[in-house]
Amino acid sequence: WANTLDPVDIRFYDGIPGEGGELLGTYTYHKQPDWMVFKPETFRLPKLLRGVRTFTIESDSGYQVSGFIFERHHREFSENKAADAEHIYGDKFTVSGESVTGIGNNVVLDFGEFDFTDKQPTNIVICGASPLPLNSIHLVLKNDGGEQRILCEFQADSADNCERRFQIPETAGRQNVSFTFLPGSNFDFSWFRFER
Numbered sequence: 001w002a003n004t005l006d007p008v009d010i011r012f013y014d015g016i017p018g019e020g021g022e023l024l025g026t027y028t029y030h031k032q033p034d035w036m037v038f039k040p041e042t043f044r045l046p047k048l049l050r051g052v053r054t055f056t057i058e059s060d061s062g063y064q065v066s067g068f069i070f071e072r073h074h075r076e077f078s079e080n081k082a083a084d085a086e087h088i089y090g091d092k093f094t095v096s097g098e099s100v101t102g103i104g105n106n107v108v109l110d111f112g113e114f115d116f117t118d119k120q121p122t123n124i125v126i127c128g129a130s131p132l133p134l135n136s137i138h139l140v141l142k143n144d145g146g147e148q149r150i151l152c153e154f155q156a157d158s159a160d161n162c163e164r165r166f167q168i169p170e171t172a173g174r175q176n177v178s179f180t181f182l183p184g185s186n187f188d189f190s191w192f193r194f195e196r
Helices: none
Strands: 008-014 022-029 055-058 087-089 094-096 099-103 107-116 123-129 134-143 146-155 162-167 173-181 187-195
Touching: 099 107, 107 187, 123 134, 123 146, 146 162, 173 187
Parallel strands: none
Antiparallel strands: 008 022, 008 055, 087 107, 094 099, 099 187, 107 173, 123 162, 123 187, 134 146, 134 173
């Protein structure tokens, strides 16, 4: 709530300003004021925020905030960048921008939980590149009922990024999604997307 007819500029930071915090943007709150009536406003941030972090709201104007919430990003049927994996571990890999490159033997990219309760995927599209004609990738879906391992034989035409679509068995409910790269791999992983 701002007791003014003028627009109020608000800055959002990922972190603390002056202590390495990143300015996410300057936004404007401009609502007709009613005495002590809080009116919601929605702002879209330029990047996804993940995990536990410090979020700072700053302004040069006077206003009051009754609270805020973050809207969950529904990634189940969106393009998921390889570098956005929650955990990456294994023998050989390099995180390079939004991609994970030079993936070798026994590397795992764990993307955490996806919710397929309302919509179930029938395919997965993997985008990547490799100097090898074939890379064996296991898509691993795990929940309380057990684990499914789906072999995705990624055939590369060249060292340039290409997309490959793989049919997957019926998958419902909440699933932990990860990718395991088998011995002999040499793969640059750009992104993946589930499809219906």
